[in-house]
Amino acid sequence: MTALWALLLAAAPFEQATADVRDTAVVLVRFRDGTGKANAKRVVDQAGSAAPLTAAFFATGKGRFAALVRHGAVPVSGLSGLAQRVSLLPEVDQAWAYVFPRAPQSALPGEATFAFKGGQSSGAVTLVYREDHDWVQWSRRRLTDAQWHVKQAEGHPLANLAEAVGLPGRALLEDRDGLYALAKALPPADVGEDLERYELWAPAGLVSELEQAAEAQKASPSKVVKAALEAAAKGKSWGQLPDAAERAPFDPGERGADHATSRSVNLYLPRALLDEVDAAGQQASQNIAHLVHCAWRKAHPWKVPSAK
Numbered sequence: 001m002t003a004l005w006a007l008l009l010a011a012a013p014f015e016q017a018t019a020d021v022r023d024t025a026v027v028l029v030r031f032r033d034g035t036g037k038a039n040a041k042r043v044v045d046q047a048g049s050a051a052p053l054t055a056a057f058f059a060t061g062k063g064r065f066a067a068l069v070r071h072g073a074v075p076v077s078g079l080s081g082l083a084q085r086v087s088l089l090p091e092v093d094q095a096w097a098y099v100f101p102r103a104p105q106s107a108l109p110g111e112a113t114f115a116f117k118g119g120q121s122s123g124a125v126t127l128v129y130r131e132d133h134d135w136v137q138w139s140r141r142r143l144t145d146a147q148w149h150v151k152q153a154e155g156h157p158l159a160n161l162a163e164a165v166g167l168p169g170r171a172l173l174e175d176r177d178g179l180y181a182l183a184k185a186l187p188p189a190d191v192g193e194d195l196e197r198y199e200l201w202a203p204a205g206l207v208s209e210l211e212q213a214a215e216a217q218k219a220s221p222s223k224v225v226k227a228a229l230e231a232a233a234k235g236k237s238w239g240q241l242p243d244a245a246e247r248a249p250f251d252p253g254e255r256g257a258d259h260a261t262s263r264s265v266n267l268y269l270p271r272a273l274l275d276e277v278d279a280a281g282q283q284a285s286q287n288i289a290h291l292v293h294c295a296w297r298k299a300h301p302w303k304v305p306s307a308k
Contacts, residue, residue, distance in 0.1 A: 013109045013128050014076045020103040024176045025076075027053075027068040027083045028096040028165065035091045040066060047086050058182040060166030063093065067179040080114040087116035094122070098161060100174050101129075110135075113157045125157040146275035153194050153271075171196035171271055187268040188220035195268040200225075202293055203250035203260035210296060211265070222268045225292065229273055232295035238280040239294050246301035252290065 019025040027047065031040055044055045047068055056067045068086075070079060076099055083097035094117045101108040112126040129135040138148040153159050158170040168187055171194075172178055178197040187195050200207070214221045232238055241247055250260035274288075281291050 014099070014112045014126055015080075017076050017099075017108050019070070019074050019076060019079070019099050019108055020101075020106050021072050022103040023106050023108055024098075024100040024102055024174055025070040025074050025079050026098055026173070026176065026179070027070070027079060027086060028098065028161070029066045029068065029086055030063045030093045030095070030165070031065070031091055032093045033063075035064065039091045040064070043086065043089050043091050044068065046089065047082060054180075056179045056183040058179075058186060060186065062164065062166035065165060067182070069176050069179060076108070076112070080116075083114060084116045084119060084121070088119040093117070096161060098158065098173065100158060102174070111157050113161045125160060127157055144275075144279075146272060146279070149271050149275060168193045168268075169195040169271060181266050185266070188222050190220055190223045191226050191268060192270050194271050196271040196274050198267045198269055198274060198288065199264050200267050200289060200292055201262050201264045202289060203248075203257070204263040205248055205250045205260065206293060206296065207263040207265050209248075209300065213300065220268075221265055225267055225296065226269055226273065228295045228299040229269070229277060229292065231299050232291070233273075233276055233280075235298075237295075237298055238277075238291055239284050239286050241294050241297055242301050247297060248302040251297055251302070252293065 029043065029047075031043070040057065044066055047053065048055075052072065053068045053070050056069070058065055058067070068082075076097075079099065080097040083095040086092055087095040094115065096113055096115050098111070098113040099108055100111045110127045110129040110132070112124065114124045115122040129139075134143065134148065134151040137143045138145075138151075143151070152170060156170065158173050162168075162170045162173055167173065167182075172182065172187065175197055181197055181199075187197075210221050210224055213224045217224060232240075241251060241253070247254055249256040251257060277288055277291050280286075281288050
């Protein structure tokens with residue numbers, strides 16, 4: 001059996017499939033060294049002339065990239081064809097197309113990546129979920145979400161792709177909105193691997209607190225929040241606030257809480273830790289943001305700002 005024939009067999013279940021409007025369908029481009037912004041933008045414009053998409057530029061230790069996110073339903077064959085055409089451009093070193101089913105009843109049979117270099121296929125890695133023992137166990141609720149996420153990080157197609165492009169975790173590729181966050185700032189290097197983005201919406205005062213604590217510790221906001229969550233997990237104190245004297249006026253249940261202005265901050269946390277927070281929230285019927293807020297306040301009792 002030739003390599004080409006093996007490749008076609010591997011991709012067959014996906015070539016006839018269509019990604020739903022809610023699924024993640026992306027063409028990932030790695031530019032050649034020395035490609036300037038103008039030429040990189042030209043690549044994106046040329047790719048976008050064939051299909052509606054939005055682009056996010058980011059750089060890692062493995063190169064400079066553009067994530068071309070397709071919106072709306074798209075045939076997998078059309079997405080891989082776009083990656084193949086883009087890989088022919090002189091500014092492009094390599095291109096990948098990848099799909100990940102996010103819709104509850106997605107027509108995608110699983111997840112897949114298709115790599116191209118100079119217009120030639122350099123490999124397809126596919127995983128048909130119904131043929132995967134771990135996925136079947138998870139779908140039958142014999143594996144928890146956390147256990148399934150561990151399995152996903154062990155050689156699944158998106159895990160391999162994340163490693164190839166220098167991202168600390170496959171969840172960063174699954175989350176198409178998170179790709180735009182990468183364009184603003186890469187995940188910090190002080191919180192470990194297998195990270196997942198969590199956009200925390202919290203009172204502006206709380207966000208300022210954690211940003212100031214991070215600056216004082218010469219750490220990222222993600223690291224100081226991670227420490228607070230780990231303390232809550234160790235002490236089994238999920239959702240608990242300290243005594244009233246140690247609470248900020250914008251904390252849950254306080255008089256000014258309902259009128260506090262909110263801000264958002266992107267946190268990158270280990271997926272296993274987020275799974276633990278999520279499980280605790282489901283058990284207590286509380287959302288993740290509330291548990292993060294309580295964990296932070298428990299670890300950092302409120303001190304009234306001194307008058308100057």
